[in-house]
Amino acid sequence: MALPLTALPGADSVDDPSYAELIAARPSLSVDPVAGLMLEEVSLARIAAVVGTPVWVYSAGTLRRRLASLRAALxxxxxxxTIHYAMKANDNLxxxxVLAAGGAGADVVSEGELRxxxxxxxPASAIVFSGVGKTERDLRLALAEDIFQINAESAEEIEMISALASSLGRVARVCLRVNPDVDARTHAKITTGKAENKFGVAIGDAPAIYARMAALPGIEPIGIAMHIGSQITAGMSAYRAAYAKLADLVRxxxxxxxxxxxxxxGGGLGIPYRDEIAPLPEALAGAIKATLGDLGLPVMIEPGRWLAGxxxxxxxxVILQKGATRRFVVxxxxxxDLLRPAMYDAWHGILxxxxxxxxxxxxxxxxxxxVCETGDTFARGRAMPALPPGSLVALLDAxxxxxxxxxxxxxxxxxxxVLVDGARFAVVRDRQSYEDLLARQRLPAWLSP
Incomplete structure (x- = not known):
């Protein structure tokens, strides 16, 4: 029997959501009065006891529910x-x-992600290969697999694809990725649609580059691609502006x-890590319909974070608590393990x-x-209970x-x-051992003992 969320304490800081609010906003989470925090029908404490910590735990039900919600909105x-899951968000098989079983394809940016x-x-027929620096080896595999689409990001890459495909007797289906110079108003490190970003070709140069692509052997030009950034929560205005430019280019x-x-x-739809008002998938679908709907063309989207986050x-x-005047929970x-707080100053709920x-x-x-870095900090001044050594915490939306x-x-x-599916759970990637950590290192002969 789940513990009523009203029994949970509120946050000490008015800026942070309470435990009850964090759990209520995440349907896969609940609290058992004995077992504690549950993901679907499995106690996180049980997983920690069996598998050890730290451990990533994923909810299959959440993946299915969010994919279905996105498809329904479209x-x-x-x-x-069509929906093509961005493998860079989480490439666990x-x-x-789970997403493939729900009908999702994939968006990949490397040979490893394609594999x-x-x-x-x-299926290869549902895979899109994006990325600004595809190697010849990447492209050879993409052509050998006969994937659905390669998103070319430069005139130079188009020439490379043409030469390679022709030499292999193949025809590559290619979309040209354009940079619309639209600010997605997200973190500077994950915005990808401004003129100073490395992605795509300037939209003003696109007609000439597309015409050149259409004239080259070994290439079937099939359309235009765009992706303006990740974790976009500032409404639909940036999407609408970018898609309007895309529509004009198509015409x-x-x-x-x-x-x-x-x-x-592209993708980029954000999620509420803290208390952000993140757009619903219906809003994205509406923006696509309003700007691109009259073109009569199929569209593709490439969500990653929105599905998996x-x-x-x-x-x-908890290893220990330390400090008299300032409390540190180590x-x-x-x-x-989780780089986002150090890299982006990202906020994650901690329960x-x-x-x-x-x-x-x-x-x-x-x-x-x-870790021996001051940046190895998940939260500062966060409202937390006493957490003696051995206590467990869960960092959310990871x-x-x-x-x-x-x-x-x-x-x-x-x-x-670990993957949780209802009342079942299974290890889906083993913990790396110290032997694994050292196995690929070698001492040169002159340093050997």
């Missing part, structure tokens, strides 16, 4: 649209398999007699896992990791850009990953 707007998408059961290309058979709208938590154990998870801790009095604490951005800094092995 269909409700009357759009002929089990995560991708992962195929291993997860995503100009058609007027020049050039073939355009689809439009790739809310599906994951990072469970960590976890066994660190910035090498105690134990039932008693969830209802205990709160006081400010800095929640930090053990399903996207969590495990995929992990490193072995400070020689810390990569954490295990």
């Amino acid at each position: 269909e409700g707007a009357g759009l002929n649209a 089990a995560v991708a398999r 992962a998408a195929r291993a997860a059961g995503i 100009a290309l058609r007027a020049a007699g050039l073939p355009v058979s689809r439009v790739d709208c 809310p599906a994951g938590v990072l469970v960590a154990q 976890l066994d998870a660190a910035m090498n 105690p896992v134990g039932a008693a801790a969830l209802t205990a009095p709160l006081s400010p604490a800095d929640v930090v990791g053990p 399903g996207a850009y969590g495990a995929t951005m992990s490193s072995t800094y400070n020689a810390r092995p990569l954490a295990a990953e």
Whole structure:
């Protein structure tokens, strides 16, 4: 039986949502009065006891629910649209398999992601290859797999694709990615649609480049692509501005007699990590319909964070609490596991896992990791209960850009990953051992003992 959320304490800071608010906004989370914090029907404490910490835990139900919601929004707007999951958000095979089973394709940016998408059961006919620096090896694999679409990001890349495809006796289906010079009003490190960003070609140069692409051997030009950034929460104005430019470009290309058979709208729809008012998928579908709907073309979208972010938590154990005048809660998870707070000053909700801790009095604490960097800090002045050594906490909304951005800094092995599906759970990526960590290193002969 779930514990009523009204039994949970409020936040000490008026700026932060309470535990009750954090849980209520995340349907996969609940509180059992004995077992504590639950993801779907599985106790996070049980997973920690079996698998150890730190551990990433993903909710299959959340992935399915969000994919279905996004598809319903697109269909409700009357759009002929396909969804291609951005593998960079979370490339775990089990995560991708759940989404593939729901009908999602994939958006990949490397050979590794392409191989992962195929291993997860995503057909080559549903894979888009994006990215500003595709190598010849990347493109050879894309051509050999006969993937659905390559998004070319420069005139130079188009020449490279043409030469390679022709030499292999292949024809590459290519979209031209344009840079609309639109500010998505997101973090500077994840905006991709401004003129100073490295992505795509200037939209003013696109007609000439597209015409050149159409004249080259080994290429079938199929449309225009655009992606203006990630974690976009500032409404639909940036999307509408960018898509309006995209529509004008399509009309100009058609007027020049050039073939355009689809439009790739990219991704970037943000999620509420704290208390942001994030746009609903219906709003994105409406923006696409209003700006591109009269073109009569199929559209594609490439969400990553929106699908995977809310599906994951990072469970960590408290090593110790320290400090008399300023309380530090030191976890066994660190910035090498979840980089977003250190890299983007990102806010993640942090919940105690134990039932008693969830209802205990709160006081400010800095929640930090053990890495030798001051930046290894998950929260400052966060309202937290007393958390003696061995206590567990869950860092929320860690399903996207969590495990995929992990490193072995400070020689810390990569954490295990677990998938929860109803009352079941399974390890879907083993914890890296110290032997694994050292296995690929070699001493040169002159240094050998």
